[in-house]
Amino acid sequence: MIGSNLLRVASIATIASLAFGTITANAQSLIINEEELMITQAPAAAHLENLDEVFSGWIYRTKETQSLQLDDFDNPGMIFVDQALDEWAKVDGSAGKSCAACHTGGPAEFAGLRTVLPRWDDEAGAIQSMEDYINECRTERMQADAWKWSGTSMTAMTALISLESRGMPVNVVIDGPASDAWEQGKDIYYTRVGQLDMSCANCHENNYDTMIRADHLSQGQTNGFPVYRLKNAKLNSTHARFKGCMKNIRATPYKEGSDEFRALELYVASRGNGLSVEGASVRN
Numbered sequence: 179m180i181g182s183n184l185l186r187v188a189s190i191a192t193i194a195s196l197a198f199g200t201i202t203a204n205a206q207s208l209i210i211n212e213e214e215l216m217i218t219q220a221p222a223a224a225h226l227e228n229l230d231e232v233f234s235g236w237i238y239r240t241k242e243t244q245s246l247q248l249d250d251f252d253n254p255g256m257i258f259v260d261q262a263l264d265e266w267a268k269v270d271g272s273a274g275k276s277c278a279a280c281h282t283g284g285p286a287e288f289a290g291l292r293t294v295l296p297r298w299d300d301e302a303g304a305i306q307s308m309e310d311y312i313n314e315c316r317t318e319r320m321q322a323d324a325w326k327w328s329g330t331s332m333t334a335m336t337a338l339i340s341l342e343s344r345g346m347p348v349n350v351v352i353d354g355p356a357s358d359a360w361e362q363g364k365d366i367y368y369t370r371v372g373q374l375d376m377s378c379a380n381c382h383e384n385n386y387d388t389m390i391r392a393d394h395l396s397q398g399q400t401n402g403f404p405v406y407r408l409k410n411a412k413l414n415s416t417h418a419r420f421k422g423c424m425k426n427i428r429a430t431p432y433k434e435g436s437d438e439f440r441a442l443e444l445y446v447a448s449r450g451n452g453l454s455v456e457g458a459s460v461r462n
């Protein structure tokens with residue numbers, strides 16, 4: 179699959195054939211800190227009708243960007259993870275609690291959690307993202323203010339928690355009570371919107387591994403989130419990325435933390451079932 183697409187890309191322009199070199203050099207080997215091998219390429223989940231294989235967005239980045247993710251000392255997202263560790267221990271809110279006060283096992287308590295989120299939650303009667311769980315603890319258990327969905331504290335905390343699942347394959351549940359939201363997410367993914375009249379699939383399913391302006395299109399997977407972007411020099415949430423892509427096609431984006439984006443997050447996550455959690459990853 180990669181091979182045939184690459185031939186197509188290579189014939190477009192010289193810049194694309196440079197990208198060709200990058201992929202063949204690095205496609206197989208995202209090994210972090212010389213010891214943690216990430217699954218960046220996996221057989222597509224059975225529900226994916228139009229793809230045989232799925233690929234981490236890391237594969238499509240330039241060699242320079244890729245290399246920033248090979249070592250945690252080079253990964254600019256890790257500064258925020260350190261900040262989250264401070265936040266973890268900090269008392270906040272009128273209940274006088276820190277995260278550490280209750281989650282006594284430390285962030286390691288959440289090993290594996292990132293692989294199954296977002297998920298249906300019986301108690302909430304809705305699909306819940308990691309941000310929802312964190313804010314539930316803040317508002318109901320700490321009596322503290324909710325964090326902004328894509329604010330610095332929140333993206334840092336989701337990075338800290340995601341890191342506990344690094345390397346584990348994404349494995350979100352799409353059936354049972356999650357199925358309605360999953361179908362809704364799928365609808366959103368395939369619906370053309372905006373002045374450019376495009377769907378997510380137009381770029382990330384039909385045209386991945388081609389150049390769009392100066393950008394090498396990926397499958398738009400979410401296994402790397404939260405993502406440190408060189409473009410804005412901070413960690414970015416999945417919903418912020420969805421919003422950005424919708425704005426790029428001149429569509430009115432849904433709100434971060436909306437049911438629509440939770441549904442889309444579930445559907446897009448399910449397209450990446452089998453790929454390693456990489457958060458915090460590095461992209462341009």
Ligand code: HEC
Nearest residue numbers: 275276277278279280281288291311312315316319320335
């Ligand atoms: C007063 C105690 C308390 C405090 C403080 C607290 N939590 Fe929780 N947290 C809980 C309880 C209880 C649950 C639900 C039971 C469970 O799954 O552990 C929970 C659940 C969670 C979950 C979902 C876990 C899962 O497996 O579903 C996350 C994530 C989480 N907390 C993160 C945090 C973070 C981050 C902070 C600090 C900002 C925090 N919590 C503060 C008690 C607390």
Ligand code: HEC
Nearest residue numbers: 235376377378381393394395396398399400405419423461
């Ligand atoms: C006009 C083409 C286009 C459309 C339509 C589009 N995107 Fe993107 N998207 C991009 C580009 C370009 C990037 C940055 C390069 C890359 O990773 O593909 C990107 C990146 C992403 C990423 C980050 C991938 C990573 O590894 O960090 C996600 C997730 C994503 N898009 C999801 C979506 C979703 C969901 C939709 C539909 C709401 C959508 N995109 C619609 C062009 C598009």
